[in-house]
Amino acid sequence: MHQVSVIVVGAGLAGTTLAWQLRRRGRSFALVDKAEAVTSSRVAAGLMTPITGKRLTKTWRYDDLFPTAVAFYRAVESETGASFFHPRALVRILRSDRERSSFQRKRAEFGDLVREPAPPLNPAWFPVFDGFEMPTAAQLDVPKYLDASRAYFGEHCFEADVAPDDIAVSADGVTLPRLGLRADYLIFCQGFAASQNPLTGDLPFRAAKGEILTVRIDGFDERRTVNNGHWLTPAGHGLWRFGATYSWSDFSNTPTAEARIELEIGLKTMVNRPFEVVDQQAAVRPILAGQKPWIGLANGSRVGVFNGLGSKGSLMAPHFAGELADGLGD
Numbered sequence: 001m002h003q004v005s006v007i008v009v010g011a012g013l014a015g016t017t018l019a020w021q022l023r024r025r026g027r028s029f030a031l032v033d034k035a036e037a038v039t040s041s042r043v044a045a046g047l048m049t050p051i052t053g054k055r056l057t058k059t060w061r062y063d064d065l066f067p068t069a070v071a072f073y074r075a076v077e078s079e080t081g082a083s084f085f086h087p088r089a090l091v092r093i094l095r096s097d098r099e100r101s102s103f104q105r106k107r108a109e110f111g112d113l114v115r116e117p118a119p120p121l122n123p124a125w126f127p128v129f130d131g132f133e134m135p136t137a138a139q140l141d142v143p144k145y146l147d148a149s150r151a152y153f154g155e156h157c158f159e160a161d162v163a164p165d166d167i168a169v170s171a172d173g174v175t176l177p178r179l180g181l182r183a184d185y186l187i188f189c190q191g192f193a194a195s196q197n198p199l200t201g202d203l204p205f206r207a208a209k210g211e212i213l214t215v216r217i218d219g220f221d222e223r224r225t226v227n228n229g230h231w232l233t234p235a236g237h238g239l240w241r242f243g244a245t246y247s248w249s250d251f252s253n254t255p256t257a258e259a260r261i262e263l264e265i266g267l268k269t270m271v272n273r274p275f276e277v278v279d280q281q282a283a284v285r286p287i288l289a290g291q292k293p294w295i296g297l298a299n300g301s302r303v304g305v306f307n308g309l310g311s312k313g314s315l316m317a318p319h320f321a322g323e324l325a326d327g328l329g330d
């Protein structure tokens, strides 16, 4: 048996970031993933946004989570030689009198998080504009981050679909005989798939399926993310991504006609240009009750979870993976 400190099951944003945080602390790990093409992390837009929602709510702990995330992704970029973290201002369009008065009321509280858009949005592309810019927004190219990490971790990565029966837990450790692995701890980082795992103790999922279009828009060159309730963000190669929908009843990764209609109408409302849809993707956001991440071990157990990254996984993963790695005793 190959002995490691921690077996991490799931190599999405949660598991991959936990692996990095373990490595930083000199802990050995095995990162096991079933290599699905479509997952929440592989579909996600990776946006980090200081103020969100109709009510213009400041993102929980943005002031400390954002600098932690920037430093973390920058460090991984320099270690792997890959580029996947992009500072990218976000222009928020205010759609109603209610949003406008909410913004005026909160403007002082937002401080440096907001400013006048500089430069203004091009009125030939965005017919209706009243809003503000968030200069400290950013975007993580999540698939690129995952792929660069996997390539870097090399022999520490394993491809397997881990079932509860594969795992033997004792008072002093965990074994995964099928992969010849033994560890002090095993942490499930499975996203919404944990809803089917009896070993993760009935996590209170409030999951939401999301869908995103990839579109080509000729003669268009806005490099910022623009949000009017839906967001439009550059994807490179003359393409943009437009999303995302929320559904609380369908938990498949299958794109739907309803979402396509919602998104096409949304894009026509935002942008005064013809567009061509070149792709549509869907996945389930692992949102848990309270909309906060869950980390830790089941009582007295060697088996734990890192889940609930919700719709803000890029922002939250570095800090909470660090807390979890700190909390796992030697």
Ligand SMILES: Cc1cc2nc3c(=O)[nH]c(=O)nc-3n(C[C@H](O)[C@H](O)[C@H](O)COP(=O)(O)OP(=O)(O)OC[C@H]3O[C@@H](n4cnc5c(N)ncnc54)[C@H](O)[C@@H]3O)c2cc1C
Pocket (backbone or CB within 6 Å): 009, 010, 011, 012, 013, 014, 015, 032, 033, 034, 035, 036, 039, 040, 041, 042, 043, 044, 045, 046, 047, 048, 160, 161, 162, 163, 189, 190, 191, 192, 193, 194, 209, 210, 211, 212, 243, 244, 282, 283, 284, 285, 286, 306, 307, 308, 309, 310, 311, 312, 313, 314, 315
């Ligand atoms: C449409 C959409 C848009 C989004 N936009 C944003 C955004 O703009 N900004 C942002 O920060 N977040 C966004 N998110 C949310 C973000 O993607 C999630 O918070 C994050 O991806 C969750 O990561 P995870 O690692 O917990 O789960 P996942 O990404 O689901 O990863 C779980 C991994 O575990 C593997 N796995 C599961 N079970 C097993 C098993 N038994 N054995 C082996 N491997 C297993 C899976 O194959 C997968 O690779 C978006 C999500 C969606 C769906």
